[in-house]
Amino acid sequence: MICLIGTVLKDRYCVMERIGQGGSGSLYLARDMELGVFRAVKETSIIRKQEAKLMRFLEHPAIPKIVDYVEEEEFCYLIMEYIRGQSLGEILKNKGDFSIEETLRLGNEIAKVLEYLHSRKPAVCYGDLKPDNLMLSENGHLYLVDLGSAMLNYERKGRICEGTKGYAAPEQYQGRVSPASDIFALGKTLQILSGRRGLMFFLYPEFFWFLFRCTRKQEKYRYQNMASVRKILEKLGKRYRTVTWRKRFLESFGVMFFVTILVLLAEIMKPAEFSAAVAEVTDLYYQAERYQTDSGFSASGQKFLQAAEKKLQKLSRIDQGKEEQRYIALLLAWNAELLDEPERAALYYENLLLYDEGFRDGYGEYGMFLIRREQKGASEKLWKDYQEKEKKKLLEEGKGRNLLLWEEINEKTKKIS
Numbered sequence: 001m002i003c004l005i006g007t008v009l010k011d012r013y014c015v016m017e018r019i020g021q022g023g024s025g026s027l028y029l030a031r032d033m034e035l036g037v038f039r040a041v042k043e044t045s046i047i048r049k050q051e052a053k054l055m056r057f058l059e060h061p062a063i064p065k066i067v068d069y070v071e072e073e074e075f076c077y078l079i080m081e082y083i084r085g086q087s088l089g090e091i092l093k094n095k096g097d098f099s100i101e102e103t104l105r106l107g108n109e110i111a112k113v114l115e116y117l118h119s120r121k122p123a124v125c126y127g128d129l130k131p132d133n134l135m136l137s138e139n140g141h142l143y144l145v146d147l148g149s150a151m152l153n154y155e156r157k158g159r160i161c162e163g164t165k166g167y168a169a170p171e172q173y174q175g176r177v178s179p180a181s182d183i184f185a186l187g188k189t190l191q192i193l194s195g196r197r198g199l200m201f202f203l204y205p206e207f208f209w210f211l212f213r214c215t216r217k218q219e220k221y222r223y224q225n226m227a228s229v230r231k232i233l234e235k236l237g238k239r240y241r242t243v244t245w246r247k248r249f250l251e252s253f254g255v256m257f258f259v260t261i262l263v264l265l266a267e268i269m270k271p272a273e274f275s276a277a278v279a280e281v282t283d284l285y286y287q288a289e290r291y292q293t294d295s296g297f298s299a300s301g302q303k304f305l306q307a308a309e310k311k312l313q314k315l316s317r318i319d320q321g322k323e324e325q326r327y328i329a330l331l332l333a334w335n336a337e338l339l340d341e342p343e344r345a346a347l348y349y350e351n352l353l354l355y356d357e358g359f360r361d362g363y364g365e366y367g368m369f370l371i372r373r374e375q376k377g378a379s380e381k382l383w384k385d386y387q388e389k390e391k392k393k394l395l396e397e398g399k400g401r402n403l404l405l406w407e408e409i410n411e412k413t414k415k416i417s
Helices: 046-055 088-095 101-117 170-173 178-193 205-214 228-244 243-250 255-269 272-289 297-315 322-338 342-355 360-372 377-391 401-416
Strands: 014-021 025-032 039-046 066-072 073-080 085-087 134-135 142-144
Touching: 014 039, 046 073, 085 088, 088 134, 101 142, 101 178, 134 401, 170 178, 178 205, 178 228, 178 255, 205 228, 272 297, 297 322, 322 342, 322 360, 342 360, 360 377, 360 401, 377 401
Parallel strands: none
Antiparallel strands: 014 025, 025 039, 039 073, 066 073, 085 134, 134 142
16 A cells, blocks of 8 residues: 555545544545645545446435545545544543433434345345444544455355454354444444443343344344344333333343343253253244234233243243252243233242242342332341341352342331331
């Protein structure tokens, strides 16, 4: 690559300085001597000539406009709208993580422009999504930049991976790119923007599961199109704008929470029989999710939850270790709560503590269930029982998230009274 500084392209664009460097070429700042405005000049190989020309026909508010095109010897140059601002990567370094609300808003905007690219004929696969390739202008407008560096693959095979390690989907290392690859990179990007907080799973379980599904290694397990991704991001954005963190926690018992637990449980348990059974239960929760509303599940959704309970009952009869039996007992209780059968849920919790008295976290799970059901008296009684066992050192070590929250609520109640 030849340094262009001082060069005048097309007797019009005076290249002033290099402002970026990518795998496929450099990015320069130039001055349009006819109009007196700044332009960005993207240098790329002449091999990409057809792809570069096609970029001129893309029109979207989040894509910098390409105003001219120049060919010289082995290179071609895209003359683009110059965006004043910072990349999301720079903002992360200078200011730290984005809030969940900011992350979802940005994610929605990114999904819109990727949905536009994927809808072109032929489809345009960006292929290198990451914070450094997302520019936030001085007026707060988000742009997807560096499109001249290629990422137009039309699902072709045999290409060298041009994505960035940590963001590129596994199939890109096999020379194959598809819209699902951009979904993977979007999940990784939002994960980085939000800071991968340890509490995300507990405070934002739906977002946690969204990222988990976006970044599955196998394409078939990811979301199938960017339109679905965008709709979920819009839904999550509305949800997290209207509830407090405590309310989020107490209302976080939804289908995706159980699916996540089941997937993690399947990873722990290697036997094929158990993993296959877990997969069947997971599929039932996927089906039930389609019938979930803010007020609960429709009759169709409840049928899938009832089928899931039968599968979980069958799983409980398979010979396993204590840890796995505890998970299944808790899943049965949570499933009953989803079915709006609090008496059945309470019975599962009570049986769990009856036959597994040393299970410390079981008290936290049951206690938070009673808090959610506004059964203050029962919660206080359970708290006394828990404290007695604690004094006698009858409980095992370790404290889970619900136990810590339940302890916090009881300590505050004690201070008030």
